[in-house]
Amino acid sequence: MIWDNNFAVSVIPLLLEGLWVTVRITLLGTLLAAVLGIFFAILRRLAIPVLSPAVSFFVVFIRGTPLLVQAYCAFFVLPAYGISFDAFTTGVVVIGVNYSAYMAEVYRSGIQGVPKGQWEAATALSLPGARTWSRIILPQAIRTVVPMLGNYLIQMFKDSAVLSAITVVELMATAQAIGSSSFRYLEPLTLAALLFLAISYPASRLVNRLERRYAPQH
Amino acid sequence: MSAVIEYAPLLWQGLLTTILVTVLSGALCLVVAFTAGLARLSSHRIISWPAGVFIEVFRGTSLLVQMFWLFFALPFFGIQLHPLTAAVLALGLNEGAYAAEVVRGAIASRAKGQTEACIALGMEPALRLRRIIIPQSIPAMLPPFGNVMVDLLKNTSLVSLVTVADLTFRAQMIRSSTGQTTAIFITILVMYFVLSYLLTLLTSWLERRYALDRKALAAQRKESQLMKVGAA
Numbered sequence: 001m002i003w004d005n006n007f008a009v010s011v012i013p014l015l016l017e018g019l020w021v022t023v024r025i026t027l028l029g030t031l032l033a034a035v036l037g038i039f040f041a042i043l044r045r046l047a048i049p050v051l052s053p054a055v056s057f058f059v060v061f062i063r064g065t066p067l068l069v070q071a072y073c074a075f076f077v078l079p080a081y082g083i084s085f086d087a088f089t090t091g092v093v094v095i096g097v098n099y100s101a102y103m104a105e106v107y108r109s110g111i112q113g114v115p116k117g118q119w120e121a122a123t124a125l126s127l128p129g130a131r132t133w134s135r136i137i138l139p140q141a142i143r144t145v146v147p148m149l150g151n152y153l154i155q156m157f158k159d160s161a162v163l164s165a166i167t168v169v170e171l172m173a174t175a176q177a178i179g180s181s182s183f184r185y186l187e188p189l190t191l192a193a194l195l196f197l198a199i200s201y202p203a204s205r206l207v208n209r210l211e212r213r214y215a216p217q218h
Numbered sequence: 219m220s221a222v223i224e225y226a227p228l229l230w231q232g233l234l235t236t237i238l239v240t241v242l243s244g245a246l247c248l249v250v251a252f253t254a255g256l257a258r259l260s261s262h263r264i265i266s267w268p269a270g271v272f273i274e275v276f277r278g279t280s281l282l283v284q285m286f287w288l289f290f291a292l293p294f295f296g297i298q299l300h301p302l303t304a305a306v307l308a309l310g311l312n313e314g315a316y317a318a319e320v321v322r323g324a325i326a327s328r329a330k331g332q333t334e335a336c337i338a339l340g341m342e343p344a345l346r347l348r349r350i351i352i353p354q355s356i357p358a359m360l361p362p363f364g365n366v367m368v369d370l371l372k373n374t375s376l377v378s379l380v381t382v383a384d385l386t387f388r389a390q391m392i393r394s395s396t397g398q399t400t401a402i403f404i405t406i407l408v409m410y411f412v413l414s415y416l417l418t419l420l421t422s423w424l425e426r427r428y429a430l431d432r433k434a435l436a437a438q439r440k441e442s443q444l445m446k447v448g449a450a
Contacts, residue, residue, distance in 0.1 A: 002294055064368070064414040065407050066375035069386055073407065076399045158280035165379055172282055176290075185290035193287060197278040204278070 008187040011178050015188065018174030019195050025092055025170060026157045032096030033156070034149060037103030042133065044104070045111060062101035067162050070094055075166040091163040091170075099156055106148045110141035146214045150207035154200050161196075171195060221398035222405050225388075232388030233409060239302070239374045239384060240413075243309035244367055250314025255321025256347070269318070276315035282376055284308045289380045305377035313370045320362040324355040357430045364421030368414045375410070385409060 043055045062070070071094045078084065085093070114137050122132040164173035175192035179185035222229070257269035276284065285308035288299060299307070328351055336346040378387035389406045393399050 061407075061411055064372075064411040066372040066386070066410055068375040068378070069389075069403065069407055069410060072386075072390070073403045076393065077403055080399055158278075161280040161282040162376065164282070172280070172286070175283075176286065179290060184294075185286075186294040189283065189287045189291045193279040193283045196280055196283060197275060200278045201274060 002186065004184065004187060007182070007184060008191060011188050012191065014174055014178060015171060015191055015195060018169065018171035018192075019199075021088070021168070022157065022160050022170040022172075023199075025088070025095065025160045025163065025168070026153065028092045029095040029099065029156055029160070030149070030153045032092065033099035033103050033152070036097065036100035037107050038138070040100060040104035041107035041111060044108065059101045059104050062098055063105075067095070067098050067159060068165055070098055071163060071166045087163075087166055087168045091160070091166060091168040094166075095156060095160055095163065099152055102152060103149065106145045106152070107141060110143075110145040111137060113144055114140045143214060147207055147211035150210055151204075154203050154207065157200055157203070158196060221392060221396040222401050225392045225396070225402075228388050228392060229385065229405070229409075232383060232385040232406075235382065235387075236371075236374050236384040236413070239306060239309065239377055239382065240367075240371050243306045243313065243374070244370055246306060246310025247314040247317055247366065247370060250311060251317030251321050254314065254318035255325070258318065258322045259325060273315045273318050276312050277319070281308060281312045281373055282379070284312055285376060285380055301377075301380050301382050305374075305380055305382045309370060309373060309377070313366050313373070316369075317363060317366045320359055320366065321355075324358040324362075325351060327358070328355055354430070357425070357428050360421060360425045360428065364418065364425075367421070368417050371414050371417055372410065 040055055040059055044052050044059070046052060071091070074090050074094045075087070078090075118136055118140065119132070122136050127136070160168075160170060161172035164170060164176065167173070169177075171192050175188040178188040254269045254272055257265050258273065260266045260269075285305060288304040288308050289301065292299060292304070332350055332354065333346065336350050341350070374384060375386040377384050378390065381387070385406050389402050392402050396402075
């Protein structure tokens with residue numbers, strides 16, 4: 001018998017623990033990415049000499065290099081300079097910063113989509129810059145990017161498996177550890193795949209529905 | 219930096235492996251994309267349904283799980299794949315599933331009049347697809363295909379985890395034997411960045427080359443001809 005059902009059932013609790021870590025990484029990472037992304041998008045839009053081009057380059061560079069290598073950099077290089085966190089925190093920061101580069105682009109297109117008249121009206125009312133951003137521009141920009149953020153959340157959920165390479169004990173690492181200790185890889189890896197699918201498929205359906213609901217109304 | 223120079227041949231070999239994996243899985247990705255994307259559009263449920271399941275399964279689970287499954291779990295069925303085969307297969311199928319959605323979307327959004335005109339001219343469905351619908355959809359597919367290919371290139375770094383000796387794998391080797399972590403990793407980050415930048419350039423060249431907006435191009439050509447005539 002290739003598939004051992006008893007063994008499969010016995011490893012489910014461990015895998016669920018791993019899944020919970022994956023979910024936590026995804027939620028915290030998305031939060032970090034969403035906040036950092038706004039900052040990057042605003043900094044690029046403000047066109048501050050030196051700073052804005054530097055942010056632009058950082059965003060392009062992050063988007064052009066593999067997540068795995070970035071994770072290795074954070075995990076192996078930073079401790080050499082006295083900056084070290086545990087694997088979980090490093091993982092959240094790496095994946096959060098990585099996705100913030102993508103989200104910065106999404107916000108940028110959202111900000112560009114805000115009609116010019118809104119800016120002019122804010123100027124005519126002599127609203128200070130901070131109020132213009134926080135009350136006029138961002139609420140309208142974010143509305144259109146909500147579904148995209150959802151897509152990146154799902155993408156991150158799947159990508160977080162990469163963090164198993166820097167010893168974060170999430171779903172993938174758990175499945176692998178069960179496999180190497182019991183010499184049975186089939187059950188844990190198949191179950192891990194099914195767990196990923198069980199969450200990401202309904203989630204992407206949900207995002208599709210959000211997409212239709214939040215479609216720009218002008 | 220000394221470690222980077224000393225181990226440059228190793229890094230070079232790693233780079234070649236990375237490029238090899240990218241090219242092989244890129245080719246597989248295109249084949250999978252058109253097969254699954256067109257099958258998904260079929261009006262026969264018996265064809266479109268399996269394609270839909272394939273696309274959703276490969277998009278819904280993470281690439282690393284698929285790669286590990288092919289490498290570690292498949293041997294339980296008596297199939298032992300070479301690490302490179304497993305890596306290329308996983309990358310090609312995974313990115314192919316994403317690209318299949320691109321193919322499906324691009325073809326589904328073609329103007330209906332084109333299909334109707336084909337039917338009016340009595341074209342067979344296969345001919346219609348091959349001569350009219352697919353060629354017209356290519357320009358719309360190119361930008362998202364470019365993104366998929368850059369993603370694929372970046373994801374080739376994961377093959378190091380199934381013992382394929384690519385750039386990341388070599389870097390880890392050099393790191394553990396020299397301890398010069400910073401120099402090595404910065405070097406390969408820059409190498410990956412240059413590779414993905416080159417891919418972006420290639421895509422934008424293809425986009426210009428196959429742009430549907432021939433009017434603008436024709437106008438340009440006429441203008442340059444006029445210039446030549448004027449010069450003569």
